[in-house]
């Protein structure tokens with residue numbers, strides 16, 4: 057279902073000229089991009105298989121300008137796609153042909169830090185990691201740490217409800233944001249949430265978080281900051297069987313321990329990352345677990361001993377506690393660089409994001425392995441094991457005829473599997489354009505209609521990131537037909553789960 | 554319980570729709586004091602009870618909305634787990650549905666999260682009598698809008714909760730409560746100083762001249778924290794925290810209006826007269842006062858908080874007024890879920 061660039065029709069070009077000139081009355085001339093060359097960098101997000109040129113890109117630098125741009129688009133029925141850093145992996149920031157891309161890139165300032173209440177007010181284009189860097193001297197940090205944190209923006213994080221390596225203990229974006237300011241499609245500036253721990257009325261903050269730019273433009277975010285733990289230690293354990301590693305995860309949690317991070321990699325992932333960063337991973341292991349414990353030194357020592365015991369009972373083959381902070385960072389570096397490491401061995405890769413009940417980890421893994429062989433595509437697995445969030449990376453070559461299509465089919469089969477075991481198609485990357493058809497499987501018509509009613513409550517004209525995240529019923533009807541059709545025509549002998 | 558209590562509730566909603574009857578969604582009826590006056594025919598969720606699924610290693614429990622909170626807490630305790638947000642029950646008959654709909658959290662809230670932070674998924678009936686599922690039973694799920702969390706604290710105005718999946722946490726290995734004799738201002742300062750340190754604090758409460766602090770964690774961690782903090786250890790403190798959460802502490806025996814005031818935790822002593830009990834590192838202030846609502850709210854607005862008339866007072870004016878555009882969004886959402894306006898009409902705000 058990829059979207060290939062195609063020749064534009066002339067009426068789009070005249071519309072482009074008109075909209076660009078109108079928007080130049082609102083923002084500086086060079087803050088409106090309308091040349092093909094300058095639009096090109098915006099044609100896709102982190103999911104580069106989907107590309108489309110927008111009508112224009114506009115880069116306002118004040119909230120007032122955002123309001124004016126939005127009002128203009130509202131008055132003229134022009135769709136708007138908000139964009140942070142464009143690192144999204146589900147095509148959420150994919151432009152719309154006759155729509156405006158509203159980039160928040162110029163909103164890159166930390167507005168204020170409240171040391172006493174341990175909060176920071178930041179503009180939406182501030183990079184995730186920049187927040188922690190700004191407050192580090194106060195002994196504070198912002199907890200959600202997506203692997204893309206050097207690049208992705210806090211606005212994008214709120215829009216996707218991004219997670220990270222430490223969200224088992226410290227929560228997702230939704231647990232770490234106190235207040236946001238949004239511009240509604242009518243151009244109103246609305247404050248949602250508060251600096252207190254709760255706010256009156258409906259929990260609109262939770263509703264906005266993860267709404268993928270469909271309900272409003274986020275123009276300011278107040279985040280919660282945490283005190284840096286005194287001490288953090290990481291244990292690395294190898295297993296000769298992925299199911300055993302999965303059970304070890306369950307055993308740690310059943311023992312009443314909530315680690316700061318609990319990540320797993322399969323053999324393929326171990327090998328690629330070890331080649332890349334030389335973290336000292338056991339390349340013979342079927343799986344390794346990285347378990348980080350943090351808190352006061354006393355607590356950490358206590359928990360390390362308990363986790364060691366559990367791992368022993370779970371049948372590890374090797375175990376090692378990082379001897380100092382350098383080695384701890386080294387152990388993590390492999391996991392954190394899984395994506396670029398895979399990028400070195402394959403021209404393209406496709407990252408899946410299903411979440412499953414932890415107890416099904418073993419069986420899901422062996423089915424993924426089976427699927428990988430059936431589709432003849434390599435799959436490298438890294439997961440946020442503690443949360444049951446899988447990231448199978450499917451390796452393919454987009455230049456080989458038919459491989460992308462096969463990759464998408466394999467991805468689809470993995471998502472079907474996640475739904476089947478009681479999980480979800482996306483744990484943190486969002487639905488965007490990519491998983492829109494699978495929403496038809498996860499939700500029924502009535503539920504999708506309820507989503508559309510929510511959208512209607514915020515955006516009657518359906519101008520904010522339209523046709524993403526929630527499929528129209530019409531689309532689902534078509535997809536239903538196609539799903540079977542494809543299965544019959546292309547891969548008749550492939551078992552579906 | 555009947556064979557299909559969910560279907561019974563759905564049928565009841567459809568009948569109400571047909572006959573244009575307002576419904577007052579009722580669980581154990583322990584929190585009818587909370588919010589604006591309840592109106593409508595009672596719709597009893599207590600017929601829909603029982604734990605549907607509980608797997609300790611998944612840290613997830615799914616239960617029907619009419620399940621007694623006490624039953625859930627007991628089941629979890631047997632596996633050394635808990636509802637970490639410590640919902641107040643305000644009576645033995647309190648149900649899970651009521652706790653989620655009211656969205657109230659207890660003493661542990663600032664350290665682990667609120668009700669909404671633990672809700673993973675719901676099955677609900679909307680105002681069209683449709684049976685809908687949102688979220689799920691997994692820790693992370695961003696497919697579709699987060700309708701489950703939207704239901705938390707919505708006071709039943711958006712739908713009837715049928716089943717609720719919650720994340721649970723292990724109970725701490727050990728707890729220990731310390732007490733300090735300090736005045737209001739000093740207590741606020743102390744709580745804030747401690748909150749800035751990586752200490753295993755899991756509850757604070759200042760009332761009168763006493764500041765109670767609970768520590769939770771491993772034995773070694775608690776011993777180390779005690780050394781840092783000082784204070785006197787309190788024996789049998791579980792009862793103290795339970796009484797606080799359930800408003801059985803003497804402070805809550807009052808004639809005046811009881812205000813629940815939520816503010817940024819480091820806010821200094823509030824400029825309003827009346828006895829004040831402080832929780833949540835300073836983030837939650839219970840105030841007994843009969844001064845006019847308007848003047849309390851003006852003061853609280855200035856510090857960036859909000860004030861709820863929790864018990865007593867003018868039942869029209871319970872919740873902090875909303876910004877006009879926010880109120881419009883509330884009304885739009887009400888229409889999106891309950892177009893005929895049959896669920897708990899006006900329980901939260903007029904027209905919502």
Ligand SMILES: Cc1cc2nc3c(=O)[nH]c(=O)nc-3n(C[C@H](O)[C@H](O)[C@H](O)COP(=O)(O)OP(=O)(O)OC[C@H]3O[C@@H](n4cnc5c(N)ncnc54)[C@H](O)[C@@H]3O)c2cc1C
Pocket residue numbers: 101102137138139140141142143144145147148149160180201202203204207208209210211212213214215216217218219220221268269270272273274275395484485521
């Ligand atoms: C190598 C790599 C690793 C990654 N690791 C993780 C990870 O560990 N965890 C994780 O959760 N994600 C991860 N991601 C995905 C991605 O980084 C996150 O989804 C991130 O939150 C996107 O932020 P962004 O600023 O790039 O947003 P964009 O990609 O620009 O936009 C994402 C969506 O948010 C909307 N949006 C952006 N800004 C706003 C705004 N101000 N107002 C309203 N809507 C807005 C867009 O319309 C779009 O729908 C990874 C991506 C890459 C490339």
